[in-house]
Amino acid sequence: MSPAAAASTLVNVPWRDADVSLEIQWVGIENSTHPVVVFLHEGLGSVSAWKTFPHDFCTAHGLSGLVYSRYGYGRSTPKPAAELWSPGTMQAQAQEVLPALLEKLNITRPWLFGHSDGGSIALLYAARFPTAGLVVMAPHSFVEDVALKQIEAARIAYETTDLRARLARHHADVDSAFRGWNGMWLNPAFKAWNIEAHLNAITCPVLALQGEDDEYGTLEQIHRIAVRVPQTQTLVLAHCAHSPQRDQPKALSDAAGAFIKTALTAFAGH
Secondary structure, X not given: OOOOXXXXXXXXXXXXXXXXXXXXXXXXXXXXXXXXXXXXXOOOOOOHHHOOHHHHHHHHXXXXXXXXXXXXXXXXXXXOOOOOOOOOHHHHHHHHHHHHHHHHOOOOOOEEEEEOHHHHHHHHHHOOOOOOEEEEEOOOOEOOHHHHHXXXXXXXXXXXXXXXXXXXXXXXXXHHHHHHHHHHHHOHXXXXXXXXXXXXOOOOOEEEEEEOOOOOOOOHHHHHHHHHOOOEEEEEEOOOOOOHHHHOHHHHHHHHXXXXXHHHHHHHOO
16 A cells, blocks of 8 residues: 555635635655646546545656645635636636646646546646646547536536535535536537647647546547647547546556656657
């Protein structure tokens, strides 16, 4: 069993005309000389929702990692109840909040390991800022009807089942997390959301993974990324739905670890 990860803490990050508190957790090897791996959670995720995967992954591959909860999630500053997240929310997180957090923590040229919405944010960040590489799981670069149907079903489940109680284990303000994510995706304007034009600017190595049984997206998501970013490697995981870190953690860890090691070796050779 690997040693326990550090407890999560809060850091204040300037954003727009205020400061937000973001929940962070350091994981893995404390003195690794490799770029830090920054984990970006899914649309209903948080530091605790990752469970032990980031720490186990970084420890297994000799890496340092940072896990954080975005604004509105986990123990981070919740959004006000009346605040509606627009189609530009993920871009703001990628190109405003994440750079501010990394500057605060003196992290330069990170690896980004993103899941779902976190994968989209990772892609948007790498399109503008120096990045060692990306591992993106079930990322979204355009909106599909299959995703909207699942997100509408999640809204009904939140209001009629124990979903709210289950999510509350991971969020200090569960309505902030759920309503922010759900309202953004179900905003009629979000149907036109598409970040494919941004992908052309990505120059770092990319591993794009998706489960063959992903209920929130088709394999066209990672295939389109590979068209826009020719250095992308794609991997389809069998017997895997939307969350590879839960359904296929070993296959995910092995593939991502090998990909990062190869990229680090290639970079060191230059």
